[in-house]
Amino acid sequence: MFSGNLIGNCGYTREKADDAIRRGNADLISFGRPYISNPDLVERIANGWPLNPPADQGGW
Numbered sequence: 001m002f003s004g005n006l007i008g009n010c011g012y013t014r015e016k017a018d019d020a021i022r023r024g025n026a027d028l029i030s031f032g033r034p035y036i037s038n039p040d041l042v043e044r045i046a047n048g049w050p051l052n053p054p055a056d057q058g059g060w
Contacts, residue, residue, distance in 0.1 A: 004024075005027040005028065006026050006027050006028075006031070007026065007027065007028045007030055008020050008025070008026035008028070008029045008030070009029070009030045009031075009032060009041065010032075012029050014045050016031035022024075033055070034051055034054070035053055035055055036054075036055045037051070037052040037053065037055045038051050040053050
């Protein structure tokens with residue numbers, strides 16, 4: 001079995017991220033797309049502020 005750190009990504013909310021870490025399913029959760037639309041993401045999560053909608057994918 002894998003014994004290194006496990007990073008989760010894609011589709012996590014604050015609640016789902018907290019749950020995944022609490023259960024030991026991940027050591028860290030990354031937030032890619034939400035961060036693009038919310039450069040103050042850490043502050044928003046810490047304060048329970050709403051997030052801006054996702055940035056337009058622009059045909060990616």
